[in-house]
Amino acid sequence: xxxxxxxxxxxxxxxxxxxxxxxxxxxxxxxxxxxxxxxxxxxxxxxxxxxxxxxxxxxxxxxxxxxxxxxxxxxxxxxxxxxxxxxxxxxxxxxxxxxxxxxxxxxxxxxxxxxxxxxxxxxxxxxxxxxxxxxxxxxxxxxxxxxxxxxxxxxxxxxxxxxxxxxxxxxxxxxxxxxxxxxxxxxxxxxxxxxxxxxxxxxxxxxxxxxxxxxxxxxxxxxxxxxxxxxxxxxxxxxxxxxxxxxxxxxxxxxxxxxxxxxxxxxxxxxxxxxxxxxxxxxxxxxxxxxxxxxxxxxxxxxxxxxxxxxxxxxxxxxxxxxxxxxxxxxxxxxxxxxxxxxxxxxxxxxxxxxxxxx
Amino acid sequence: xxxxxxxxxxxxxxxxxxxxxxxxxxxxxxxxxxxxxxxxxxxxxxxxxxxxxxxxxxxxxxxxxxxxxxxxxxxxxxxxxxxxxxxxxxxxxxxxxxxxxxxxxxxxxxxxxxxxxxxxxxxxxxxxxxxxxxxxxxxxxxxxxxxxxxxxxxxxxxxxxxxxxxxxxxxxxxxxxxxxxxxxxxxxxxxxxxxxxxxxxxxxxxxxxxxxxxxxxxxxxxxxxxxxxxxxxxxxxxxxxxxxxxxxxxxxxxxxxxxxxxxxxxxxxxxxxxxxxxxxxxxxxxxxxxxxxxxxxxxxxxxxxxxxxxxxxxxxxxxxxxxxxxxxxxxxxxxxxxxxxxxxxxxxxxxxxxxxxxxxxxxxxxxxxxxxxxxxxxxxxxxxxxxxxxxxxxxxxxxxxxxxxxxxxxxxxxxxxxxxxxxxxxxxxxxxxxxxxxxxxxxxxxxxxxxxxxxxxxxxxxxxxxxxxxxxxxxxxxxxxxxxxxxxxxxxxxxxxxxxxxxxxxxxxxxxxxxxxxxxxxxxxxx
Numbered sequence: 001x002x003x004x005x006x007x008x009x010x011x012x013x014x015x016x017x018x019x020x021x022x023x024x025x026x027x028x029x030x031x032x033x034x035x036x037x038x039x040x041x042x043x044x045x046x047x048x049x050x051x052x053x054x055x056x057x058x059x060x061x062x063x064x065x066x067x068x069x070x071x072x073x074x075x076x077x078x079x080x081x082x083x084x085x086x087x088x089x090x091x092x093x094x095x096x097x098x099x100x101x102x103x104x105x106x107x108x109x110x111x112x113x114x115x116x117x118x119x120x121x122x123x124x125x126x127x128x129x130x131x132x133x134x135x136x137x138x139x140x141x142x143x144x145x146x147x148x149x150x151x152x153x154x155x156x157x158x159x160x161x162x163x164x165x166x167x168x169x170x171x172x173x174x175x176x177x178x179x180x181x182x183x184x185x186x187x188x189x190x191x192x193x194x195x196x197x198x199x200x201x202x203x204x205x206x207x208x209x210x211x212x213x214x215x216x217x218x219x220x221x222x223x224x225x226x227x228x229x230x231x232x233x234x235x236x237x238x239x240x241x242x243x244x245x246x247x248x249x250x251x252x253x254x255x256x257x258x259x260x261x262x263x264x265x266x267x268x269x270x271x272x273x274x275x276x277x278x279x280x281x282x283x284x285x286x287x288x289x290x291x292x293x294x295x296x297x298x299x300x301x302x303x304x305x306x307x308x309x310x311x312x313x314x315x316x317x318x319x320x321x322x323x324x325x326x327x328x329x330x331x332x333x334x335x336x337x338x339x340x341x342x343x344x345x346x347x348x349x350x351x352x353x354x355x356x357x358x359x
Numbered sequence: 360x361x362x363x364x365x366x367x368x369x370x371x372x373x374x375x376x377x378x379x380x381x382x383x384x385x386x387x388x389x390x391x392x393x394x395x396x397x398x399x400x401x402x403x404x405x406x407x408x409x410x411x412x413x414x415x416x417x418x419x420x421x422x423x424x425x426x427x428x429x430x431x432x433x434x435x436x437x438x439x440x441x442x443x444x445x446x447x448x449x450x451x452x453x454x455x456x457x458x459x460x461x462x463x464x465x466x467x468x469x470x471x472x473x474x475x476x477x478x479x480x481x482x483x484x485x486x487x488x489x490x491x492x493x494x495x496x497x498x499x500x501x502x503x504x505x506x507x508x509x510x511x512x513x514x515x516x517x518x519x520x521x522x523x524x525x526x527x528x529x530x531x532x533x534x535x536x537x538x539x540x541x542x543x544x545x546x547x548x549x550x551x552x553x554x555x556x557x558x559x560x561x562x563x564x565x566x567x568x569x570x571x572x573x574x575x576x577x578x579x580x581x582x583x584x585x586x587x588x589x590x591x592x593x594x595x596x597x598x599x600x601x602x603x604x605x606x607x608x609x610x611x612x613x614x615x616x617x618x619x620x621x622x623x624x625x626x627x628x629x630x631x632x633x634x635x636x637x638x639x640x641x642x643x644x645x646x647x648x649x650x651x652x653x654x655x656x657x658x659x660x661x662x663x664x665x666x667x668x669x670x671x672x673x674x675x676x677x678x679x680x681x682x683x684x685x686x687x688x689x690x691x692x693x694x695x696x697x698x699x700x701x702x703x704x705x706x707x708x709x710x711x712x713x714x715x716x717x718x719x720x721x722x723x724x725x726x727x728x729x730x731x732x733x734x735x736x737x738x739x740x741x742x743x744x745x746x747x748x749x750x751x752x753x754x755x756x757x758x759x760x761x762x763x764x765x766x767x768x769x770x771x772x773x774x775x776x777x778x779x780x781x782x783x784x785x786x787x788x789x790x791x792x793x794x795x796x797x798x799x800x801x802x803x804x805x806x807x808x809x810x811x812x813x814x815x816x817x818x819x820x821x822x823x824x825x826x827x828x829x830x831x832x833x834x835x836x837x838x839x840x841x842x843x844x845x846x847x848x849x850x851x852x853x854x855x856x857x858x859x860x861x862x863x864x865x866x867x868x869x870x871x872x873x874x875x876x877x878x879x880x881x882x883x884x885x886x
Binding site: 127147 | 713824831832836848849
């Protein structure tokens with residue numbers, strides 16, 4: 001009876017996956033989709049989601065073959081000692097970089113939208129300190145925080161989507177597919193960045209109560225972002241139009257601002273406040289992944305001292321970019337390494353099957 | 360259920376041992392002394408311990424017409440004198456001779472003890488002891504020690520009776536529909552109140568004594584077959600670790616056995632209501648009653664329990680659900696309203712409708728302080744009013760509340776110290792915090808709003824949300840006796856959601872909540 005409740009439940013795993021995906025990207029996603037796929041942005045988002053589902057299935061199968069270890073440990077097993085170590089180092093690098101990137105993107109958005117006169121450093125330090133508090137609590141605390149924040153975040157995004165529905169002008173979709181499939185495929189590749197975060201499944205399986213259900217829990221957690229993202233892009237293009245969406249810095253905030261009523265004159269602030277919750281969970285999960293990978297890389301088990309090492313590094317990386325173009329370079333690096341990371345699950349899986357490594 | 364082991368620091372072991380030596384020296388203990396068969400010696404031993412106090416009564420008398428010495432020792436004021444007179448002294452001094460002659464017996468010295476015990480004293484509750492230490496403890500807790508010459512045993516006659524407060528309305532947890540009786544200061548009355556509500560022989564009332572000097576009776580009550588054994592073991596373990604001179608009240612005991620000291624919120628619920636207590640026993644929880652305290656402790660407790668009132672189950676489910684939602688909203692308001700007000704006024708005036716923003720700005724035009732000073736001033740004032748109202752006698756307290764609330768509020772606005780909107784915010788916060796049925800939880804939540812106000816004045820809504828996140832991280836990471844504080848919300852237990860924000864119809868609550876890991880899950884069988 002009591003042993004059942006020690007690890008993560010399936011619902012918690014789904015909540016973590018959802019929260020690690022929905023984060024910074026929700027702010028920029030409609031612009032990205034509109035820039036690369038034009039009016040086919042919603043289709044591209046949906047297809048990118050489908051591709052991600054396939055990747056999640058691969059990740060889950062690979063993880064379920066090694067239900068007692070994280071990717072750091074079994075990549076050493078599969079790839080050998082030195083290659084595995086290098087691969088683990090790459091994961092640490094990627095997760096830490098992503099955490100920093102989310103932190104920086106978040107702080108920039110906050111500075112523009114909510115706190116124009118507050119220094120960037122203050123916003124970032126406050127955020128990273130509460131992240132430290134949460135990560136220090138361990139995976140159980142993170143899972144529960146995700147559970148608690150799931151409902152309010154989804155409700156606010158849902159309100160944004162539903163209340164924009166009457167304003168969707170279907171004529172904007174009249175020329176769908178008119179540019180052939182090239183923009184859609186381009187879109188899929190670029191939208192994949194928005195779905196990054198499901199890699200957390202690599203790290204969750206050893207902590208699950210029932211690791212055999214990792215596949216369902218992972219895909220279940222992915223379905224929510226797919227639905228949210230697709231409908232959000234659909235709304236943005238339908239309400240604002242593909243070309244204006246591509247011009248806007250924060251198209252989602254624009255959508256939220258449109259539904260302000262007499263009482264909530266600025267619904268966008270309300271949206272922003274709840275968006276902070278989802279960004280917070282994303283950073284926390286990435287920081288957790290980074291510190292856990294670093295610990296397991298050296299075959300240690302207490303990851304808590306490593307957070308205190310990683311937090312200043314994360315802050316320093318987030319402070320590095322001086323302007324938008326440097327941030328974009330960072331974003332490209334992350335996009336590339338993210339795809340590399342998840343794509344690596346295919347050769348890992350094949351190697352694991354060939355070399356008959358299990359457990 | 361994870362058992363939290365709290366180990367005594369080995370470094371302190373030596374210090375603790377040394378301290379214990381000192382303590383036992385300063386405590387008068389009779390454990391080394393043996394009772395003799397001579398009454399005079401025993402009597403002197405008692406006197407050695409108790410002579411200095413004026414409230415101890417020593418009474419020597421002869422048994423009937425014989426020459427056998429007897430003695431009574433009791434604490435004046437703690438016993439029912441009519442019982443001692445009618446059921447102990449009169450039979451032993453007069454009626455015993457008649458009884459002896461009727462039975463054609465002789466009152467010899469070797470039979471006197473048995474005869475007194477079996478035929479003379481007409482009191483139901485009688486104990487025997489041959490331990491002086493124990494006998495003194497009995498005397499101090501209101502029983503009568505009866506010594507008979509020639510025997511090294513003491514008869515303890517239970518004739519407790521002292522002036523006590525009667526059963527009255529529970530002050531802190533009033534209900535409109537529901538029982539109107541509350542616990543009192545006497546442990547025995549409280550257990551009787553529980554027995555009246557649950558006649559199940561499986562309801563076990565165990566009593567231990569805590570406090571080296573105060574020897575406070577502490578009863579823990581559970582229902583065998585529902586309560587999880589691990590929970591019981593954990594409680595006994597924690598109680599056994601307590602080594603203190605006095606247990607003042609159940610609130611004191613609560614702090615000695617709780618999980619997390621660094622939290623403003625109570626992890627153990629205190630209640631004055633027997634009906635609530637029994638309902639919690641039925642969910643597999645354990646109840647602790649402390650003598651001299653009208654508050655019972657319920658362990659384990661979760662955060663959602665503080666929003667439940669016994670009335671919820673007596674009213675129709677739709678009404679109760681509405682009231683539950685009201686309570687959750689009010690708890691949010693009690694914590695966050697002043698912080699949100701400060702951040703909206705200072706940083707985000709666009710958040711509210713333009714006209715309202717303009718009117719707030721207009722009313723604030725004459726106020727000389729920034730909004731944080733204004734808010735702190737008014738919030739501290741209302742806390743002062745609340746505290747003074749609670750300390751003053753009933754009628755004056757209410758007057759102070761009204762006078763303070765209306766006059767100070769109005770005068771503060773007229774004097775230009777604060778804006779009318781701020782008065783509304785403060786009043787709303789105060790009213791909202793009193794909606795929460797559990798006093799200690801309400802106080803804990805109210806305390807949180809001051810740090811939130813300060814962080815909101817620095818970072819606006821971002822600060823408020825940071826505060827919200829910190830509170831949530833804290834709430835999900837604490838536990839109450841191995842039970843997660845935020846369940847059923849986190850970790851999500853869908854089954855327990857039936858009694859969370861929505862209180863489902865009584866017919867649908869067929870199973871007990873699994874928060875306390877009860878052994879027997881089925882509450883109701885229905886076809």
